[in-house]
Amino acid sequence: MKQPSEGAKLxxxxxxxxxxxxxxxxxxxRLLDTLRYRLGLPGAKEGCGEGECGACTVLLDGLPVNSCLxxxxxxxxxxxxxxxxxxxxxxxPMLRCGATQCGACTPGVxxxxxxxxxxxxxxxxxxxxxxxxxxxxRCTGYDGIMDGLAEWMNAGADKGGAAS
Amino acid sequence: xxxxxxxxxEQACAVLAQHAGALxxxxxxxxLLVHWPGKQRDHDRAYLDLSGVAELRPLAWTDDSLKxxxxxxxxxxxxxxxxxxxxxxxxxxxxQVGAVQIQTRGTWAGNIANGSPAADGVPVLMALDASVTLxxxxxxxxxxxxxxxxxxxxxxxxxxxxxxxxxxxxxxxDITAFYKVGPRxxxxxxxxxxxxxxxxHAGGGGWRIVANSVAPTVCRCRSVESLLDEVGGKPFxxxxxxxxxxxxxxxxxxxxxxxxxxxxxxxxxxxYHGLKGRTPSVx
Ligand SMILES: Cc1cc2nc3c(=O)[nH]c(=O)nc-3n(C[C@H](O)[C@H](O)[C@H](O)COP(=O)(O)OP(=O)(O)OC[C@H]3O[C@@H](n4cnc5c(N)ncnc54)[C@H](O)[C@@H]3O)c2cc1C
Ligand code: FES
Ligand code: FES
Numbered sequence: 030m031k032q033p034s035e036g037a038k039l040x041x042x043x044x045x046x047x048x049x050x051x052x053x054x055x056x057x058x059r060l061l062d063t064l065r066y067r068l069g070l071p072g073a074k075e076g077c078g079e080g081e082c083g084a085c086t087v088l089l090d091g092l093p094v095n096s097c098l099x100x101x102x103x104x105x106x107x108x109x110x111x112x113x114x115x116x117x118x119x120x121x122p123m124l125r126c127g128a129t130q131c132g133a134c135t136p137g138v139x140x141x142x143x144x145x146x147x148x149x150x151x152x153x154x155x156x157x158x159x160x161x162x163x164x165x166x167r168c169t170g171y172d173g174i175m176d177g178l179a180e181w182m183n184a185g186a187d188k189g190g191a192a193s
Numbered sequence: 194x195x196x197x198x199x200x201x202x203e204q205a206c207a208v209l210a211q212h213a214g215a216l217x218x219x220x221x222x223x224x225l226l227v228h229w230p231g232k233q234r235d236h237d238r239a240y241l242d243l244s245g246v247a248e249l250r251p252l253a254w255t256d257d258s259l260k261x262x263x264x265x266x267x268x269x270x271x272x273x274x275x276x277x278x279x280x281x282x283x284x285x286x287x288x289q290v291g292a293v294q295i296q297t298r299g300t301w302a303g304n305i306a307n308g309s310p311a312a313d314g315v316p317v318l319m320a321l322d323a324s325v326t327l328x329x330x331x332x333x334x335x336x337x338x339x340x341x342x343x344x345x346x347x348x349x350x351x352x353x354x355x356x357x358x359x360x361x362x363x364x365x366x367d368i369t370a371f372y373k374v375g376p377r378x379x380x381x382x383x384x385x386x387x388x389x390x391x392x393x394h395a396g397g398g399g400w401r402i403v404a405n406s407v408a409p410t411v412c413r414c415r416s417v418e419s420l421l422d423e424v425g426g427k428p429f430x431x432x433x434x435x436x437x438x439x440x441x442x443x444x445x446x447x448x449x450x451x452x453x454x455x456x457x458x459x460x461x462x463x464x465y466h467g468l469k470g471r472t473p474s475v476x
Binding site (some may be wrong): 102 | 222227229230268292294298318380
């Protein structure tokens with residue numbers, strides 16, 4: 030990133046859903062805005078805009094973050110994965126168990142859930158429920174989400190574990 | 194908005210010195226970006242993005258301490274097996290900060306620098322006698338975290354200084370515990386909390402009782418510490434036994450999250466039930 034002059038736009042390189050790209054962004058731009066309004070990836074939702082609800086969750090270098098709290102320039106040189114990187118077919122266990130109703134929380138929920146599903150080692154010292162505590166849902170009462178994740182994890186385990 | 198994105202600590206300090214006090218350091222941005230679209234005044238400021246300064250990143254063990262670079266996140270600590278063995282209290286606190294999405298971005302140094310009296314990272318660090326290293330173009334200095342705050346959101350850090358690391362000395366602890374009381378388990382700001390540590394007196398140990406959300410700053414409860422230290426003193430036999438000493442140490446207030454009375458009452462109970470049967474001075 031070049032040293033900018035006052036209010037100047039910034040040019041950064043990053044990888045989004047596996048695609049390397051160069052972007053020119055406003056310094057005030059949040060990763061959430063870049064994804065939704067610059068890249069046409071509207072999956073991540075703005076629920077609260079203050080890091081509480083998790084509707085805007087994406088993976089940054091493989092870890093879940095709230096994209097409403099990430100200035101886009103901090104994503105330079107890094108890998109971003111949004112909900113659009115998940116193949117719809119993968120979500121069958123979540124759908125079967127009633128993990129979604131209105132859908133507002135769902136993009137964030139499935140990003141965090143898939144991260145847990147792909148890293149079963151995380152559940153050695155923390156429960157899936159604790160790991161999902163940053164994704165609020167006003168509809169499902171969470172049981173559908175937790176059941177869906179459990180089924181998803183079992184499916185992964187049947188295939189010999191999906192840990193990476 | 195102007196962003197400076199240095200790649201070395203030397204550059205970072207140089208830019209900070211040039212702009213004497215007008216630059217806002219930025220680490221994980223979990224405090225700075227809350228409700229960002231509505232913060233027009235903050236959009237007009239200039240920021241020093243620390244995220245590209247590799248020297249600030251590592252979590253490193255030496256023979257006698259753990260050193261957290263200023264960019265060390267809660268998640269970095271949670272995934273470090275040696276921390277779980279040596280300083281389980283750091284793990285207890287880290288997993289009670291926000292939720293995973295905050296833990297992966299929020300830094301311990303940002304928690305200290307932000308200066309909230311409700312900060313959950315600060316009490317455990319202070320109870321473990323952590324020190325903070327500050328750097329500027331004129332050099333570095335190290336201060337005890339217990340001496341870092343000078344008042345509500347005020348500290349000894351000068352505007353041209355950055356926190357570069359936090360160092361926690363290894364000690365033989367027989368008691369460490371952290372209790373956080375909030376409206377729910379995750380994503381909750383602490384109503385009252387306390388970190389408790391006891392190490393053998395050789396090498397500067399003794400009791401450390403550090404409370405949050407009960408004073409303008411996170412604070413050590415020195416009256417309680419010295420009562421617990423009194424050899425052969427009368428043991429505490431009920432939570433209320435702590436109240437007189439606590440009133441000398443803390444000054445809780447009524448605010449949107451809780452009341453002064455609740456905070457004091459609960460703090461006494463956390464101490465009593467946390468220590469009962471674990472030390473002769475609390476029976
Ligand atoms: C939803 C949510 C939940 C939260 N839950 C908790 C919680 O449970 N407990 C808790 O304690 N906190 C909580 N926080 C607050 C926040 O996450 C922590 O305080 C975090 O540690 C801040 O670190 P950061 O790196 O994100 O700081 P930033 O936002 O980057 O910076 C915070 C402040 O520190 C300054 N700063 C940062 N790094 C340095 C440095 N190296 N040198 C000098 N100044 C520096 C910045 O200028 C700024 O003033 C929560 C926040 C959110 C949004
Ligand atoms: S919109 Fe980002 S956490 Fe709610
Ligand atoms: S499905 Fe409606 S908020 Fe979760």
